[in-house]
Amino acid sequence: MSERERDDHTGTETTGHEWDGIKELDTPLPRWWLWTWYGSILAAVVYWVLMPAWPGLTGYTRGILGQSDRAQVVQDLGGLAKQRHAGESRLRAATLQQIEADPELQSYAMQVGASVFGDNCATCHGAGGAGAKGYPNLRDDVWLWGGSLDAIQHTIQVGVRSGHPQARGETVMPAFGRDQMLDDAKINDLTEYVVALSGRKADGAAVARARQTFTDQCIACHGPAGTGDVSRGIPNLTDAEWLYGSSREAIRDQIWNGRNGVMPTWEARFSPETVKALAVYVHANAGGVAEPVAPAKTVAAEGVLAGAAGR
Amino acid sequence: MTTVIDNVNRTPPPEGPGPRSVAEAARDKARDKGSLYKPRVPIYPKLVHGQWRRIKWALLILTLAVYYITPWIRWERPGALPDQAVLVDFFGRRFYAFGIQLWPQEVYFITGLLVIAALALFLVTALFGRLWCGYACPQTVWTDLYIYVERAFEGDRNARMRLAAAPWTFDKIWRKGGKHAVWLAVAFGTGGAWIFYFRDAPTLLREFWTGQAPLTSYLSCAILTVTTYVFAGHMREQVCTYMCPWPRIQGAMLDEHSLQVTYRRDRGEARGPHKKGQSWEGRGDCIDCQACVVACPMGIDIRDGAQLECINCGLCIDACDEIMDRVGRPRALIAYDTDFAVAARAAKQPPSYKFVRARTIYYTVALLAVSGLVGWGLANREPxxxxxxxxxxxxxxxxxxxxxxxxxxxxxxxxxxxxxxxxxxxxxxxxxxxxxxxxxxxxxxxxxxxxxxxxxxxxxxxxxxxxxxxxxxxxxxxxxxxxxxxxxxxxxxxxxxxx
Missing domain, CATH: 2.60.40.10 (Immunoglobulins)
Structure with missing residues (x-):
């Protein structure tokens, strides 16, 4: 090995690298640094002995401590269930109204509900519960099946047209167009009539023509004023809420195709305590009013229609 | 260049045998062996007496007392709230400092405190050099305490060097054993004091000895025991030189007007041994007695000028003053001085000191601004x-x-x-x-x-x-x-x- 250049100042060898007259010193590392490195190697060997480390063809070295992340998860889940036990028994003992009135218990229920909602309900109703076309908005004050705590709890339990013996949704909206119950012109007129029902401007002549059709086909469920019936999940046609859209095209589409929403029953999947928590969560986010559906608009449909026709 | 500041005319090291600084000895040893690694040359700092040593003792007692006693100060708070004056309550998510109670949302006050500490460090360093390193840094304080213990068991420098070279006799065993036992006890006390900042001290003390304290307490105590024992007992100057970033950073705060422990080469050179009765004409005051080198806890020679390893503790000043008194020359051959003043004296001009400089002004302004902001925030907290x-x-x-x-x-x-x-x-x-x-x-x-x-x-x-x-x-x-x-x-x- 040839003699390397030494720096006069420090007496240390240089690496021979030089930039603009600045030379790099080959300063030796402190000896303890080396020991630290040996220590790390030793620690790795100890780790191989203690912990699962080396993969093999059919398995892996398990280590003498018997550490297993899977077993740990199972144990942690058991611990979690134990931890939740206290909260769950409180939920079980209280009525929905009592849960809502107790800030601490409500806060607990809200946390449980938020988590369950995110995992199960958000797929259709949206992460915030605002719904989408065909999927009801759970944050407003319009409820097809009732917005009281008990009604929400019942809907979650049995679902809508879910196959559950008590499922909600014994009524269905017929597909007037697809099933050729009404012809094109009648459906167009009926669309104008429904637009007029919600207080919007409509073609007066069409509304007049559709009056008889509405009486024949619609009032059995939607009522003479079009205000629907919450006890059977019949939508109110006079309010600002439209599950399948408020435009003429959307309304006509619904009369033609008669879509009927489905919601699964959650009874088998959730414990009764979880359903309670979820009901409290949904109710609180919707405003938490005892009976959120406002009394059906006391506007005489005829009056509205007369006005609409005149406009 | 490896040194942060290098504006010193170095004199070549003295020829022939004689005590050399340990840093040089280490370099030589590494060079001779052709090793890739630099062995640690043990340092045996000699005890000195003088004003800086007295100040260091006083600060050692003060800082350690603050550290050990603070968690035991009581402070009455209503209800079930903790009655400890200074407490970092992770479980209750509160930080208590006497009359101040901070919530986790207000962690910016802690940030502000850290910013104030950093700016104060900048300002002090720009004005007076590495005062923090030399007097207040826990590494320095605990190392000083450990050397005190070492001296109590093994004697001063020469006795310690003899003991290190001596065969393993009963005398050596009990001295070394006793030293390590006391070191470990001090380390344990240090780690123990740390955990009291995080849980009601009297309760935790009882829990700790009855085996009921949280695992975290035992682990924290064990970790701090080990680090204190290793850092202050065994690694000492290596922590400052190799592990701490601050020696590198502080170069950015220092300039030629910063006060630092300085060998006044204008007065000291040319150095050389001096016999009693000899004339002082035509030579410097430095008698090359190595007193400053053997006193240095960092193992450097201050006469090489300002250097990265120097923590500015001032012990070489005391060592040199003792010698100057003995040989009848004025004190302060090594003193807190600025490079600017030394250069002025060397050029036969009156030295001048400049404390108001651009950097000291803006460090001060920034310090006042942040302190004002934090103080205003604390004073105007809404209940x-x-x-x-x-x-x-x-x-x-x-x-x-x-x-x-x-x-x-x-x-x-x-x-x-x-x-x-x-x-x-x-x-x-x-x-x-x-x-x-x-x-x-x-x-x-x-x-x-x-x-x-x-x-x-x-x-x-x-x-x-x-x-x-x-x-x-x-x-x-x-x-x-x-x-x-x-x-x-x-x-x-x-x-x-x-x-």
Missing amino acids: LDLHALRDRNPTFVRLHDGSVRNGYTLKIANRTFAPVAVRVDLSGVPGARLSTPGERAGLAVETTVPANEVRALRVFVTANPTDDEASLPATFRVTGGAMSTDADTTFLTGAETAP
């Missing part, structure tokens, strides 16, 4: 605090009658030690009605915030705005007794903005 979090999904909901509802979560913090009944109202949205789940809508909502807690309150605001603004600025106000606080937010009306 009630309000944060309004808008629902973001959905941002608004249209109700059956066409009105619009926005949801908010209000976080109302009550920093007092009593429950506060509060009333929440909103301004900025015409005709707004407020409601909380389970309550009828009205102009305001009321609730009670428990003592020293945050209450999360869901509030719905329903309005039927008539204008076409898509969003309205709004303000929540929480009023509780004489206290009140505001939080700004917005109300989305659902109106489509004009394209």
Whole structure:
């Protein structure tokens, strides 16, 4: 090995690298640094002995401590269930109204509900519960099946047209167009009539023509004023809420195709305590009013229609 | 160049045998062996007497006393709140410092404190060099304490060097053993004191010895015991030289006007041995006695000028002053001085000192600004605090009658030690009605915030705005007794903005 250049100042060898007259010193590392490195190697060997480390063809070295992340998860889940036990028994003992009135218990229920909602309900109703076309908005004050705590709890339990013996949704909206119950012109007129029902401007002549059709086909469920019936999940046609859209095209589409929403029953999947928590969560986010559906608009449909026709 | 500052004319090392600085010895040893690694040459600092040593003892006692005693100071607080003056309560999520109680949301006060500490360090370093390193740094303080223990068992420098070279006799075994035992005891006490900052000290002491303390306490105590023992007992100057970033950083704060421990080469050179009765004419005051080198806990030769390893502890000043007294020359051959003054004297000009410089001015301004901000923030903390979090999904909901509802979560913090009944109202949205789940809508909502807690309150605001603004600025106000606080937010009306 040839003699390397030494720096006069420090007496240390240089690496021979030089930039603009600045030379790099080959300063030796402190000896303890080396020991630290040996220590790390030793620690790795100890780790191989203690912990699962080396993969093999059919398995892996398990280590003498018997550490297993899977077993740990199972144990942690058991611990979690134990931890939740206290909260769950409180939920079980209280009525929905009592849960809502107790800030601490409500806060607990809200946390449980938020988590369950995110995992199960958000797929259709949206992460915030605002719904989408065909999927009801759970944050407003319009409820097809009732917005009281008990009604929400019942809907979650049995679902809508879910196959559950008590499922909600014994009524269905017929597909007037697809099933050729009404012809094109009648459906167009009926669309104008429904637009007029919600207080919007409509073609007066069409509304007049559709009056008889509405009486024949619609009032059995939607009522003479079009205000629907919450006890059977019949939508109110006079309010600002439209599950399948408020435009003429959307309304006509619904009369033609008669879509009927489905919601699964959650009874088998959730414990009764979880359903309670979820009901409290949904109710609180919707405003938490005892009976959120406002009394059906006391506007005489005829009056509205007369006005609409005149406009 | 490896040194941070290098404006010193170096004299070549003295020829022939004689004590050399350990740094040089280490270099030689590494060079001779052709090793890639530099062995640590043990340093045996000699005890010195003098004013800087006295100051260091005083600061050692003061800083250690503050560290060990602080957790035991009691401070009466109402109810079930801890009665410890200084406590970092992770479980209760509070930081207590005497009359101040900080919540996790206010961690910026701690940030501010750290910024103040950093700026103060900058300022002190620019003015007086590495005072922190030499006097207050825990590494220096504990190393000093450990060397004190070492000296008590093994004697001063020469005795320690003899003992290290001596065969293993009973005398050596008990001296070494005793030293390590006391070191470990000190380390254990240090780690032990640390954990008391995080849990009620008397309770934890009892729990600790009855085996009921949390595992974290035992682990923290064990880790600090080991680090203290290793750093202060075995690694000492290696921590400063190799592990600490500050010696590198402080080069940016120092300039030629910073006071540092300086060998006044203008007076000392040319150095050389001096016999009693010899003339001092035509030579320097340095008699090359190596007193400064053997006193140095970092194992350097201060006469090489300012260097990275030097922690500015001033022990070489005391060592040199002792010698100067003995040989009848004036003191302060090594002293706190500036490079500028030394250069001036060397050029036969009167030295001048400049403490007001651009960097000291802006460090001071920044320090005052941040201190003022933190102080103002602490003085103006509201006992009630309000944060309004808008629902973001959905941002608004249209109700059956066409009105619009926005949801908010209000976080109302009550920093007092009593429950506060509060009333929440909103301004900025015409005709707004407020409601909380389970309550009828009205102009305001009321609730009670428990003592020293945050209450999360869901509030719905329903309005039927008539204008076409898509969003309205709004303000929540929480009023509780004489206290009140505001939080700004917005109300989305659902109106489509004009394209």
